[in-house]
Amino acid sequence: MEMLEKIRKAYTEYVLENGKQPTSVFQFAKKLKIAEADFYNHYTSFDAIEADIWLAFFTDAKTTVEADETYQGYSVREKLLAFYYTWIELLKAQRSFVVYSFGRLKDQSKGKGIRSLTPKVPILNPFKDEFFDYARDLLAEGRESKEVEPRPFVTDRYPDALWGQTLYLLDFWIRDVSKNFEKTDSAIEKSVNTAFDLIGRSPLDTLFDFAKFMYQNK
Template identity: 35%
Template sequence: MAKKKHIQKEDIISNFMEYVLLNNKKPDSVYSFSKQYNFNEEDYYKFYGNFSALEQSIFKVFYEKTINLLEKNNEYQNYSSRDKMLSFYYSFFELLTANRSYVVHALGSPTKNLKKIDTLKKLKKSFSNYIDKLDITLLETNQETLDKIQNKTLKESAWFQLLLTIKYWLEDTSPSFERTDIFIEKAVNTSFDLINIKPLKSVLDLGKFLYKDKSFMN
């Protein structure tokens, strides 16, 4: 009998993705999966409780690899929030493209509502933390409740935009998915233009000025 392999998390992910692509389905059980790839079943449970947890972890790993790649670029830390977001998108979708067959299988038909896919839960949490760290400037309200609403709205809208881009990429048939690159640039720039607080601040400043100007009010 062949000696069982000492397996790591990366091995489990690689083997699972290979199995799915070769068989067009998940393994029937952790037992059969471990037998096929010659490792102890108990070693699987050191990392994941079931296949669902593993599937969620794969998209989190895509995120982590993207961040690691970005942080290797010394100039990245000096980028504006907008440029950091663009860099994230381009790198993330380059990684998705390298694993497109698996991603298409995992997410299914592009007509599906991606918001309801459990597979993306860990990615959402990681991406929301990333949005927090971007330190995107929002309107100062000096009210804790309103600030929390603003931050939550920002993270939810950023997540929705990422899902929308994934859906676009799934449907994209252009060479090298060049249409997705164009979509990313336009979508990210538009979203940052929409949260640009300078015009709104100017309107508020004008309103305050006019309110204090008694001669105008009369």
């Protein structure tokens, strides 16, 4: 773990000082005073380091909220809010790197929008995979608590919608110039509340149930 942190820290410092990735693993390892083989024992490329950093942002936020006893008593909506607030707080500590990396990833997506970042930009895929597992667990809990309404052909797309929301909030925070990123806090609250208003039970679901009842008992 110590070597992993050493490599990640050196990589982060390099890209922030130079505005680009190192040109050679050999030179990077030499400057770090480790053997090139030691680098490859942990990472296959510089992109692999960056992917690991993005994944760490997520896992650290998830571990932090789940360690809070009050979190366990939250509704699913409140749990997702707590995760996003914690995640953004952790990102603030490395904002310069996040701005650099996310900007680079957006450039690679060739202006096709933030939703195109994965899978065309695989650096975010480990983060995405873990987030999907987290989202599926939350949604399953939400179905049990009746906060999430299962709908044919739509329910399976809920994790994709939450992932899109995550990328939107990340992009919003990077562009946010408000004091203490207050607008990002509002964006988190409004986007999560809107999402759960949409995936929760609505008057249309009640109407559908009534129509189904009428059809079955005509």
